[in-house]
Amino acid sequence: MSEATAQRRNVGSFGSSGRWRLGVDWALGVVALGVVTISLSSCAPRPPVLPTGTGDPFPDYAAAYGQATAACRSVKTITVSLALSGRAATTKLRGRIDGGFAEPARLRLEGIAPFGKPVFILVADGRRSTLVLPREDRVLRDAPPDQIVDALAGVALGPDTLRTVISGCGLSAGQPIEGRTFPNGWTAVSLGQGTMYLRRSAGAWEVAASTSGALTVLYADYASGRPATIRVRTDAPGRPSADLTLRLSDVDINTTLDPKTFEVDLPARPVPLTLDELRRAGPLGGS
Numbered sequence: 001m002s003e004a005t006a007q008r009r010n011v012g013s014f015g016s017s018g019r020w021r022l023g024v025d026w027a028l029g030v031v032a033l034g035v036v037t038i039s040l041s042s043c044a045p046r047p048p049v050l051p052t053g054t055g056d057p058f059p060d061y062a063a064a065y066g067q068a069t070a071a072c073r074s075v076k077t078i079t080v081s082l083a084l085s086g087r088a089a090t091t092k093l094r095g096r097i098d099g100g101f102a103e104p105a106r107l108r109l110e111g112i113a114p115f116g117k118p119v120f121i122l123v124a125d126g127r128r129s130t131l132v133l134p135r136e137d138r139v140l141r142d143a144p145p146d147q148i149v150d151a152l153a154g155v156a157l158g159p160d161t162l163r164t165v166i167s168g169c170g171l172s173a174g175q176p177i178e179g180r181t182f183p184n185g186w187t188a189v190s191l192g193q194g195t196m197y198l199r200r201s202a203g204a205w206e207v208a209a210s211t212s213g214a215l216t217v218l219y220a221d222y223a224s225g226r227p228a229t230i231r232v233r234t235d236a237p238g239r240p241s242a243d244l245t246l247r248l249s250d251v252d253i254n255t256t257l258d259p260k261t262f263e264v265d266l267p268a269r270p271v272p273l274t275l276d277e278l279r280r281a282g283p284l285g286g287s
Contacts, residue, residue: 048218050197050209051182058187061179065189068198068205071225072169077102077257080166083247086231088154089240091283101166106262107145107159122148123264124159130264131278137267143275151278154242155215155234166248168227170196170210170217226251240284 058064082097100108105126111119117134124130124145131140131148140148146158161171174192181187186208187198194212198205201222210217214236219227228248235241279285 048209050211050216051184051186051188053182055180055182055188058179058181061187061189062176064179064187064198064205065176065196068196068207069169072164072167072207075163075167075169075253077254078163078167079250079252079255079257080248081250082166083249084153084244085247086242086244088242088244088283093153093244093283099162099166100257100261101159101163102257102262103160103163105159107162108261108264121264122152123262125262130266131273132264132266132270133273134267137269137271138273139266139270140273140275140278147275148278151275151282151284153244154240154282154284155232155244157215157232165210165217165230165232166246167253168207168219170194170207170219171212171215172196172210242283 077100079100080098082099083095084097085094087093096112098110098112105124107122107124107129109120109122111121113119119133119135121132121134122129122145127144128142129145129148131143132138144158146156146161149158149162150156157165164173165171172191172194176196177190177192179187179189185199187205189196189198194210196207197209197211199208200206206222206225207219207227209219214234216233216235218231218233219229220231221228230246230248232244232246233242
């Protein structure tokens with residue numbers, strides 16, 4: 001990360017027009033992700049339709065998978081600025097987040113404000129994480145990071161999964177098991193925990209989409225072999241759906257990150273916040 005980028009990320013530049021109530025009013029966006037709590041009067045662009053049916057056997061699936069994921073599988077650390085838009089349930093989300101990720105299971109996310117303090121800071125190391133809302137001195141400690149992200153944005157993604165998604169390697173890990181090809185030219189590669197969809201571009205294979213359980217990730221706008229736009233969708237029976245788009249910029253890969261990146265200073269007089277409170281205040285709380 002450049003010095004200028006590091007300074008910008010420390011200061012922040014995030015805005016929100018959404019307000020919720022959690023004991024006191026918060027100026028938040030997805031509890032700091034930039035939520036605008038208005039009805040969804042317009043629809044998001046329709047995502048590509050994933051191939052269906054059995055397809056035809058594709059013997060070269062392992063080589064295609066290896067080529068498509070060669071760059072993203074080598075990502076051990078990544079810092080990135082994320083422009084977020086979309087919805088969770090009936091809540092519209094919009095904002096900017098600066099993120100840092102490192103193997104294994106380390107994460108830092110900051111909701112950026114136009115001036116002054118970040119609206120939120122989330123750090124994680126393994127299964128333990130801390131969320132700080134600096135403007136209200138609220139602190140949530142030792143909650144599972146994937147549950148905090150779920151409460152904030154409606155998608156339960158932990159540090160390592162977020163790193164692989166943002167790197168371009170989707171949701172699933174493991175060795176490819178089999179491959180099927182479809183009339184649209186896409187190939188579906190079965191993995192241990194889901195399916196990865198590949199397509200050819202300029203004569204090379206790239207990752208088009210990834211599915212695991214109720215989650216789907218779609219990739220677009222490739223540049224220099226990496227996606228610049230990521231769409232994350234979840235649609236599980238019995239719970240509200242989410243549909244988020246992330247536009248990536250200021251991407252730095254495999255740079256050395258100071259261990260303090262994944263620490264956060266607590267307020268002098270922290271006001272405790274529980275995960276249940278966060279869920280009730282988040283975009284799915286009223287659903």
